[in-house]
Amino acid sequence: MTRWAAQTKGFPIVAALLLVAACGLGAQAPGTVPLAPALPKPTFEGTPIDVRSPHREAYRGDGVPPPPLLVPADTRLLSRGCAVTASDTRAKRLDLALVTDGDKQYSPSAYLELAPGVRWIQLDLGTNAEISAVCLWRERPEQCVYRDTVVRVSDDCAFGSGVTTLFNNDDDNSAGLGKGADKEYYEDHFGRRIAGRGVRARYVRITSGGNTSNPYNHFTEVEVYGR
Numbered sequence: 001m002t003r004w005a006a007q008t009k010g011f012p013i014v015a016a017l018l019l020v021a022a023c024g025l026g027a028q029a030p031g032t033v034p035l036a037p038a039l040p041k042p043t044f045e046g047t048p049i050d051v052r053s054p055h056r057e058a059y060r061g062d063g064v065p066p067p068p069l070l071v072p073a074d075t076r077l078l079s080r081g082c083a084v085t086a087s088d089t090r091a092k093r094l095d096l097a098l099v100t101d102g103d104k105q106y107s108p109s110a111y112l113e114l115a116p117g118v119r120w121i122q123l124d125l126g127t128n129a130e131i132s133a134v135c136l137w138r139e140r141p142e143q144c145v146y147r148d149t150v151v152r153v154s155d156d157c158a159f160g161s162g163v164t165t166l167f168n169n170d171d172d173n174s175a176g177l178g179k180g181a182d183k184e185y186y187e188d189h190f191g192r193r194i195a196g197r198g199v200r201a202r203y204v205r206i207t208s209g210g211n212t213s214n215p216y217n218h219f220t221e222v223e224v225y226g227r
């Protein structure tokens with residue numbers, strides 16, 4: 001009998017493989033920690049709406065957190081108070097500032113609203129940084145799904161070069177930024193945590209094309225984490 005056969009005798013190989021897989025799931029890369037942004041209180045209370053979409057994530061359920069996003073241990077918040085601009089030139093400076101003021105709690109006066117259609121906001125971190133995560137809070141009193149969410153980063157303020165797409169759930173290229181393979185999702189108080197993958201960039205641009213309640217685009221808060 002071989003040494004391997006002797007070690008596994010009486011212990012089914014399938015069980016051994018399952019044990020290895022389970023250990024792998026719990027593994028965490030050295031020097032990383034789960035991103036843990038401060039959270040607002042839940043806003044949505046009511047009946048989940050039935051959003052017909054072939055590329056929407058299943059609803060996780062009330063109060064069920066998203067899977068952890070691991071980031072380098074020295075990751076910090078880079079975006080608090082940073083400058084925000086928008087493709088909607090009617091957006092007022094005071095309203096744009098709501099996006100990075102640290103208040104993530106929905107209220108009728110606490111979010112930026114952009115005009116209907118495909119619109120974007122852009123954050124200027126002030127300098128190039130290694131981006132670990134971009135987090136979006138857009139929860140509303142009614143359950144909703146935003147259309148054509150695209151998150152891109154660049155070291156060019158005009159996004160003419162050096163552009164990396166971190167998230168894109170526009171499955172039919174209706175926003176004109178290319179088809180994306182990411183899923184649509186229900187907004188909640190946990191916010192959306194998008195991996196930055198260590199891409200170096202100064203500018204973060206977030207595009208959306210209305211939502212399931214109305215054609216407007218809203219942002220209560222955006223946080224960019226990195227180092």
Ligand SMILES: [Ca+2]
Binds near residue numbers: 102103
């Ligand atoms: Ca805010």
